[in-house]
Amino acid sequence: MPAQTRTVSSIFFNMEKLLLRQTPRLAQALLGIRWSFAWPKPSIRRELIEYSFPLGPVPFEDDLLSQTGVRLISHNEDKDSVRRHLALGRDTIIAVDSFLLPYRPAFGRVHSHRTLIVRACDKPGEVWVDDAWPPSFQGALSWTVIENARYSPVTLDPGREPIFAGRPINGEWFSVDLDWFPILDAADWATRLLQRIFLRANTITADERGEYGLTAMKSFIRELTVAAGASPSERFRFFREASLLLRTELSARVYFCALLRAASVWLKDPQLKLEANEYYSSLRHMESARDVLTKSLRQFRAVYSDYLLACLRLSLAAEERLGTYLSRYSTGFTN
Amino acid sequence: MRYFLIDLSSLHNAAGATFDFERNHGGVNAWGNSFPAEEIPFGQTLTVADIPFRLPVKDGKFDHLEALGQTIELAQTSPAIGLALLCFGEMGDQEIELTVVFSDGHEKHLQVRANVWLADNSQPAEVTGFTCSHLHYPGDYELSYLRPTLWCHRVDWTPAAIVVRMHLGMNPLFHIFAATSLHEGSDQ
Numbered sequence: 001m002p003a004q005t006r007t008v009s010s011i012f013f014n015m016e017k018l019l020l021r022q023t024p025r026l027a028q029a030l031l032g033i034r035w036s037f038a039w040p041k042p043s044i045r046r047e048l049i050e051y052s053f054p055l056g057p058v059p060f061e062d063d064l065l066s067q068t069g070v071r072l073i074s075h076n077e078d079k080d081s082v083r084r085h086l087a088l089g090r091d092t093i094i095a096v097d098s099f100l101l102p103y104r105p106a107f108g109r110v111h112s113h114r115t116l117i118v119r120a121c122d123k124p125g126e127v128w129v130d131d132a133w134p135p136s137f138q139g140a141l142s143w144t145v146i147e148n149a150r151y152s153p154v155t156l157d158p159g160r161e162p163i164f165a166g167r168p169i170n171g172e173w174f175s176v177d178l179d180w181f182p183i184l185d186a187a188d189w190a191t192r193l194l195q196r197i198f199l200r201a202n203t204i205t206a207d208e209r210g211e212y213g214l215t216a217m218k219s220f221i222r223e224l225t226v227a228a229g230a231s232p233s234e235r236f237r238f239f240r241e242a243s244l245l246l247r248t249e250l251s252a253r254v255y256f257c258a259l260l261r262a263a264s265v266w267l268k269d270p271q272l273k274l275e276a277n278e279y280y281s282s283l284r285h286m287e288s289a290r291d292v293l294t295k296s297l298r299q300f301r302a303v304y305s306d307y308l309l310a311c312l313r314l315s316l317a318a319e320e321r322l323g324t325y326l327s328r329y330s331t332g333f334t335n
Numbered sequence: 336m337r338y339f340l341i342d343l344s345s346l347h348n349a350a351g352a353t354f355d356f357e358r359n360h361g362g363v364n365a366w367g368n369s370f371p372a373e374e375i376p377f378g379q380t381l382t383v384a385d386i387p388f389r390l391p392v393k394d395g396k397f398d399h400l401e402a403l404g405q406t407i408e409l410a411q412t413s414p415a416i417g418l419a420l421l422c423f424g425e426m427g428d429q430e431i432e433l434t435v436v437f438s439d440g441h442e443k444h445l446q447v448r449a450n451v452w453l454a455d456n457s458q459p460a461e462v463t464g465f466t467c468s469h470l471h472y473p474g475d476y477e478l479s480y481l482r483p484t485l486w487c488h489r490v491d492w493t494p495a496a497i498v499v500r501m502h503l504g505m506n507p508l509f510h511i512f513a514a515t516s517l518h519e520g521s522d523q
Contacts, residue, residue: 007427105478135455135480159473162365291426292507298365303403307505
């Protein structure tokens with residue numbers, strides 16, 4: 001990976017961590033099967049959270065399984081389902097509210113949702129917690145404490161936590177496994193994958209849940225322009241959802257770049273790696289837009305709009321440039 | 336080395352520090368954090384990495400500037416060899432383009448970096464930064480994990496030349512508390 005480090009959402013980081021144990025060399029690339037861009041309808045945007053999966057015409061989990069063998073399942077069956085999974089010796093990703101975690105600096109002070117990893121440990125009534133969110137924590141914790149942290153309204157308090165709160169958590173957890181998925185010919189697999197990714201990003205533009213691809217990005221930019229001039233409450237709502245959306249989109253792109261770099265080796269296409277590195281560098285524009293949107297939740301100036309639009313137009317240009325290069329892999333593919 | 340401490344007060348557009356009694360007015364970032372004003376020598380000279388910076392008097396809402404494309408006019412008479420900024424990046428390391436315009440009309444386009452202002456308290460302080468003992472949070476609580484830092488970032492150029500103005504690039508996440516131009520020679 002190039003020198004600049006880009007932050008990703010906690011769900012992606014934790015998925016990578018679990019996959020690294022199963023496939024050390026391919027973990028990052030396998031998570032990079034989603035490119036495109038999604039601009040969901042308002043009812044779906046309202047549900048965005050720190051650990052949302054990237055949206056698309058096909059659910060991210062389904063694509064991941066069919067294209068890579070990574071079986072990512074979101075669970076919320078019953079209160080004991082996660083304990084049964086842990087009892088099998090399986091690492092598990094759970095959603096928590098930091099307000100309820102005693103080792104967190106903000107314990108009892110600030111509600112915020114995200115994910116962390118837990119696994120069974122030898123001592124009855126305890127689990128081993130692997131929490132990478134700074135300040136990171138690894139250690140045993142009472143299951144009662146963890147269970148308590150999995151259920152919370154995560155009340156939005158804009159003064160204390162304007163972005164990573166505002167939607168309840170109700171015990172959701174995630175399993176990540178790697179099914180048997182033989183890749184007999186890495187070059188052929190990479191070619192088909194890039195064809196599929198390119199097709200997805202360029203041919204399916206809308207469904208009942210939202211818009212996709214470059215069309216979606218243009219719609220997003222247009223609506224952001226309008227929202228910047230709206231009432232403070234409407235602007236807050238829009239900017240908050242937009243920041244969370246960009247967090248998810250950026251996360252998917254970081255791993256997409258990992259896939260492109262790996263594919264450049266399998267396909268003996270050194271230019272692909274250069275394009276991937278150029279694109280990775282250009283992600284700073286989307287990152288900056290995400291961060292100024294977040295900043296604007298507390299204090300907004302009209303001049304920020306110009307900056308946001310400039311960043312997003314540069315992002316759009318980077319998407320178009322990469323798409324132009326990837327189009328060479330689109331020929332001859334039928335879904 | 337001689338220094339010309341630049342007055343940025345007419346360009347101030349942001350509040351970076353709060354006193355204890357006004358923590359809830361903090362607003363460097365979305366979470367309302369701010370520097371502890373009690374620890375910053377406003378109205379005095381602060382030396383970081385051996386470079387002196389003139390800090391403004393803290394007598395109003397604003398005490399520094401977010402880089403939003405401002406122009407800094409200078410009335411210098413001696414050639415400068417560089418510029419130092421007392422600055423910090425919000426939400427990560429930040430960059431802006433800085434255009435330095437010289438008296439003979441030519442310009443230099445420089446990329447200036449501001450390190451992220453927050454670091455966890457286990458990290459040792461660095462000589463290129465001025466680190467405060469704690470971070471202000473809005474409301475009735477304080478978390479001890481993070482400490483804020485003002486960083487000295489220096490850019491140099493050759494040959495030495497008289498600077499007439501500087502244009503700041505646009506990046507709302509790039510914050511500047513003070514600026515000092517660097518000149519050859521020594522103080523008497």
